[in-house]
Amino acid sequence: xxxxxxFNTNFKQYLISAKVKGxxxxxxxxxxxxxxxxxxxxxxxxxxxxxxxxxxGSAGTGNVQGEVQQKLDVIAxxxxxxxxxxxxxxxxxxxxxxxLPLPVxxxxxxxxxFDPLDGSSNIDVNVSIGTIFSVLKKQDPAASLQxxxxxxxxxxxxxxxxxxxxxQTTMALTLGDGVVMFTLNxxxxxFILIKHxxxxxxxxxxxxxxxxNMRHWAEPVRRYVDECLAGVSGERDKDFNMRxxxxxxxxxxxxxxxxxxxxYPWDQREPHKPGKLRLMYEANPMSFLVEQAGGASTNGDQxxxxxxxxxxxxxVSVMLGSKEEIERLxxxxxxx
Ligand code: AHM
Ligand code: MG
Numbered sequence: 424x425x426x427x428x429x430f431n432t433n434f435k436q437y438l439i440s441a442k443v444k445g446x447x448x449x450x451x452x453x454x455x456x457x458x459x460x461x462x463x464x465x466x467x468x469x470x471x472x473x474x475x476x477x478x479x480g481s482a483g484t485g486n487v488q489g490e491v492q493q494k495l496d497v498i499a500x501x502x503x504x505x506x507x508x509x510x511x512x513x514x515x516x517x518x519x520x521x522x523l524p525l526p527v528x529x530x531x532x533x534x535x536x537f538d539p540l541d542g543s544s545n546i547d548v549n550v551s552i553g554t555i556f557s558v559l560k561k562q563d564p565a566a567s568l569q570x571x572x573x574x575x576x577x578x579x580x581x582x583x584x585x586x587x588x589x590x591q592t593t594m595a596l597t598l599g600d601g602v603v604m605f606t607l608n609x610x611x612x613x614f615i616l617i618k619h620x621x622x623x624x625x626x627x628x629x630x631x632x633x634x635x636n637m638r639h640w641a642e643p644v645r646r647y648v649d650e651c652l653a654g655v656s657g658e659r660d661k662d663f664n665m666r667x668x669x670x671x672x673x674x675x676x677x678x679x680x681x682x683x684x685x686x687y688p689w690d691q692r693e694p695h696k697p698g699k700l701r702l703m704y705e706a707n708p709m710s711f712l713v714e715q716a717g718g719a720s721t722n723g724d725q726x727x728x729x730x731x732x733x734x735x736x737x738x739v740s741v742m743l744g745s746k747e748e749i750e751r752l753x754x755x756x757x758x759x
Contacts, residue, residue, distance in 0.1 A: 430606075437603065454512050478498065541585070
């Protein structure tokens with residue numbers, strides 16, 4: 424028997440049989456998630472072609488946050504819009520790459536938010552990148568779509584996930600009842616269930632942060648990392664390992680796969696900005712996944728999932744992963 428025959432549930436079959444608090448997954452949500460997965464399968468194929476089909480390099484444009492867009496950022500955004508626009512269950516979508524939300528002609532009340540291609544700086548160097556998505560429900564289905572419809576806390580998410588384009592293309596998904604993972608069978612184009620009940624160990628010896636920003640961090644983050652670096656001879660009494668891929672999607676995938684913590688905290692380079700990463704497209708969906716896997720996620724003062732967004736492209740400080748480490752970071756923040 425080949426090892427691959429152990430895995431025989433595809434994404435559609437999973438959605439049909441999945442239960443959240445005893446109830447099945449609404450058909451409209453299934454339709455939307457299948458469309459997202461199908462688009463990511465296409466995107467995975469494009470990403471793998473890279474230079475062969477002229478996809479590397481800058482698009483020569485900037486996004487709403489003034490960041491340079493890569494060709495693949497733009498292509499991924501367009502593919503996702505095309506891929507979900509026909510969903511009857513969708514009322515609108517919002518993307519990290521677009522200033523305003525896009526109403527969709529569906530009759531349903533789901534809202535989709537996404538970072539179409541996270542880890543843009545890694546596209547041209549053949550390092551893992553990915554798509555991050557979050558699904559909310561419009562509170563007033565009858566009213567015409569407004570930006571304010573999207574400004575709900577992470578607790579309102581009905582689904583969230585990512586697809587990481589690495590050596591394998593793997594999707595992590597939560598529907599609010601644990602986390603599951605699927606790997607894309609590149610021959611059939613189907614995502615196949617590979618892991619149930621993903622769990623993040625409460626303690627860890629691995630952290631991820633862009634160390635080049637050390638001199639800019641706030642005191643509690645500096646203290647935390649200093650103590651990790653001190654290893655067995657310091658406060659923590661154990662040695663730590665560090666990893667930084669610079670694609671949140673790949674760093675969080677590692678945290679979900681083998682524990683650890685990921686931090687992109689506030690820093691004083693841009694003191695008026697709370698952080699680099701975006702609440703709606705990155706922090707919220709990743710925090711939903713991490714909490715559902717038994718981990719925690721904070722901005723230092725508050726759980727990310729409890730934050731009430733004030734604008735669509737809001738940035739946030741984010742620290743997530745193994746619970747004991749996040750509690751320690753929160754404690755350090757409470758002492759200043
Ligand atoms: P992006 O969405 O434009 O790719 O930016 C977000 C990325 C994250 O994936 C990653 O954690 C971070 O930016 C890396 O930042 P840095 O270049 O400072 O290491
Ligand atoms: Mg991103």
